[in-house]
Structure formats: C-alpha cells, structure tokens
Amino acid sequence: MGLSAGADGLARCAWGADPQEYRRYHDQEWGRPVRGDDALFERLTLEAFQSGLSWLTILRKREAFRAAFDGFRIAKVAGYGPADVTRLLADAGIVRNRAKIEAAVANARAALDLPAGLADLLWSYAPPPRAGRPASAADVPARTPESTALARALKRHGFRFVGPTTAYALMQATGMVDDHVDGCHVPPPLPVR
Template sequence: MEAVTGEDGVARCPWAAAPGDMRAYHDTEWGVPVSGEQAYFERLTLEAFQSGLSWAIILRKRPGFREAFADFDVDEIATWGETERGRLLADAGIVRNRLKVDATLANARATVALRDHGGLEAFVESYRPPAEAQPAPRATEEVPTTSEASTRLSKDLKRRGFAFVGPTTMHALMEALGLVDTHLTGCHRRGVAGRGGAVR
C-alpha cells in the first residue's frame, strides 16, 4: 500500500492515516532525533517492549512506562533488584512481561557500563547508514524490517550485555531515532528523518 491521503488532505504512511495517537507520533516524533542517554534508553526500552505487540499499545501505555521506570533514569534502574522487579511485574500500567522487565534492568546496567566506551547515544549513532544506503520505499511492502546496520548493532549490543535487542527491534529503533528513513516516498514526512530539533 502506498501513502494515504487523509481527511486533512495530507499524505502519510498508511499506519498513520487515521487521526489519533499513531498519527501524532508519525507527524511529530517518528524519525526525529532525540538527545541524551535517558532519551535513547527510553526508546530502546519501549522498542523492546513493543516486540510482538502493536506500537499503538506502547504509545497508550507510555505514561505508565515513564512512571514505572522512574522516567527512565538509568542510574536508578541499574540498582533495582527483586523488590522493584516484583513491583514492575504487578504494574498494570505497563506490559507485564517477565523477560522484557528483566531485559530492561540488565540494559540499564549495560548502559552504565557503556559510558566507558562513549555512551549509549554515541554507540547507537555510530551505526547510522550512509545516505546512499537509505531505503526509498514507495509502498509498505517495500519497507525493510532489518538491515545490515541493525544486525551489526544488535550483535554488538548483545556482546555488551544488552538483551531484547534483536535486528528487527534495532531496525525499529533506528527508524524511530531518524538513523534510517522509511517514510514512504509519497509521505509528507519523507526526508525529514534525522532533521529538526531533538525532542524528548
């Protein structure tokens, strides 16, 4: 399916065609760079929790995730143990998946350790594909779900102790951060990925 023109006369990727949270995310956040370890860790965490689920579910629960995970304060989460783990698994405001909760706690500790090697933001950013390697999908069927860069990022993060960072999840993270632009060529947001002011 190619870009869809909505009731407002604007062409968008089909998943953002209808008014609501998904459209707002598509038009204001998806592909826009963020700044700082905390913002990168939040997006890494949310993409991991999205695995196997609809992104719409994660967007609806994002306020709950921020509250449950101390606004994604890496230093605080890195100290959490069984008490906090039990609290998270009982929190209906988030996705209560044991493996994903455990991965988030492990990823916080791995993020702290990564500071000795430039930090999470610089590490992820170093996998940005060159301009000539950017996809240019006309239809959703042409949108890639992994890439050579996302596969390398996945392997390297796993080597550094990260979990739930498979190639597909890392490709989604790279899309969200604007490292990869998979807005359809007919979408009004095509070409804006990676540009503009950083958002929180």
C-alpha cells in the same frame, strides 16, 4: 504506494494515518533524530516491550511506562532491584512481562557501563543517508546489515531483547534511517552525525 490520508487530508505513511495516537507519533516523533542517552534508552526499552505486541498498545501505555520506569533515566533504572521488578510486575499500566522487565533493568546497567554512552554506540551503526525515500511500504526492510551488526554489538555489551528487527525498528524510530515513504507530508529530517 503506502500512503493514506488522515482525517486532516494530509498524506502519511499508511500505518500513521489512524488512530490519533499513530498520527501524532508518525507526524511528531517517528524518524526524527534522537541523541540523548536516556531518550534512546526509552525508545530501546519500548521497542523491546513491543516485541510480539501492537505498537499501538505500547503508545497507549507510554506515559504509564515513563512513570513506572522513572522517566527512563538510565542511572535510576540500573539501580533497580528485586523489589522494583515486583513493583513493575504489579503495575497494570504497563506490559507485565518478567523477561522484558528484567531485560530493561539489565539494559540500563549495560548502558551505564558503556564508556562513550548509549548514543555514541547506537549512532555508530547508523547507515549512510540514502538518496530519496522508499517508494512504498514494501520497500522498507524489517532488518538490514547495519541493524544486524548493531544487535550483535548490543548483545556483546550485555543488552537483551535486541535482535536485528528490534534494532532496525529503533533505527527507524530515532531517525537513524528515514523510512517515511515517498509522498509522505513529514519532511525529511536534517542530517545528524
């Protein structure tokens, strides 16, 4: 069914029961609507850094990422130059991947250039709310037509490391879709449009 009970006995999506970092992220953040440009930039950046790695690795390094990337303030990161890339490559607290670091800087610049802002662009691709939740984890897609369209739009605007799977993970993480499985104790989010 895709559910698992954590140490507290609450039914959660199977991936969110343990360890503690997953439980906290699942219960308090994943699937909750996020609207601020900087907050969405953080999620987009972390999803890109996660590519090819465990999400647990990213969660455990999240505070170091926030410190290294100036709280993911788009205007600040957009101003990064070669010295900042070198600084980030030397920071053992984050994932030190040159292509991903350079993509984060390029993505901040692209976000800064969006006329209506990052939130408006991202949320314009959110699918209509569906009736009910997925019955099991097997019913949760890795990509959708909306995430494919979002990835294309982001790339047209100069974003990098934003394929359809990353775009869908971003949609899940930021409440554009509710992929908590049926029976999960986390209540459905209030609609945001």
